[in-house]
């Protein structure tokens with residue numbers, strides 16, 4: 001069987017790990033998948049997508065800065081993409097309509113619960129940030145039924161808007177919004193979804209949100225300990241994780257959506273950690 005074509009679209013795209021991850025999935029599963037990276041012009045995302053599918057492409061991942069455009073462009077959206085307000089996965093259904101999905105939240109939950117064995121049900125969770133990355137993961141996190149979820153952000157109004165948007169998904173979870181400095185007691189799980197470290201900053205949260213039992217998860221990943229995780233370790237955290245597992249799990253979920261086959265992720269996480 002000849003290979004079927006998939007790609008990740010972004011700008012810039014040269015550092016994307018998605019081609020490496022999906023090639024490893026293809027090799028491992030024997031699926032006839034060829035996966036490349038496409039840099040779309042900043043004003044040419046819709047054209048790039050159209051051309052890709054017109055020339056026979058089967059599925060796209062979408063990354064910065066096009067996730068919101070992918071969501072808008074689609075003819076229909078999965079429920080989880082609808083709520084996320086952004087899409088990282090595109091494909092055509094049997095009628096040729098463009099479907100948008102979002103696998104980021106599932107990727108985060110899978111990494112936390114399966115790879116790291118963390119119980120989110122009944123946990124008190126502090127989420128830092130209220131941008132697109134956080135919006136993309138709140139639904140799947142709330143579906144785990146934490147006891148409480150506190151969304152803290154520099155711009156409090158954005159945290160409040162997310163708490164309102166996700167109120168209907170909260171069920172029995174106590175969902176609240178505040179500034180970074182308000183939380184004043186220990187949390188079971190702290191998730192950093194801000195991009196503060198890109199500016200060399202840290203979200204100014206109090207150190208008493210951390211105890212030795214707190215799990216700290218930075219959605220960023222890096223070869224070294226991330227800035228946020230280092231801060232957490234310096235303030236008493238013992239279990240800190242970066243976002244490499246989430247990156248690979250969201251890719252695996254896209255692969256499953258496209259191919260109907262679930263790749264093994266543990267071996268791929270090992271390979272990328274040692275690249």
Ligand code: ATR
Nearest residue numbers: 129130131132133134154155158194195196199201
């Ligand atoms: P992303 O797609 O990565 O979520 P975004 O939508 O621009 O990008 O959101 C970035 C998040 O990081 C926001 O929560 C932002 O806070 P504001 O909503 O107040 O802008 C947060 N952020 C960015 N730079 C920050 C900094 N230097 N200190 C603290 N928070 C920061």
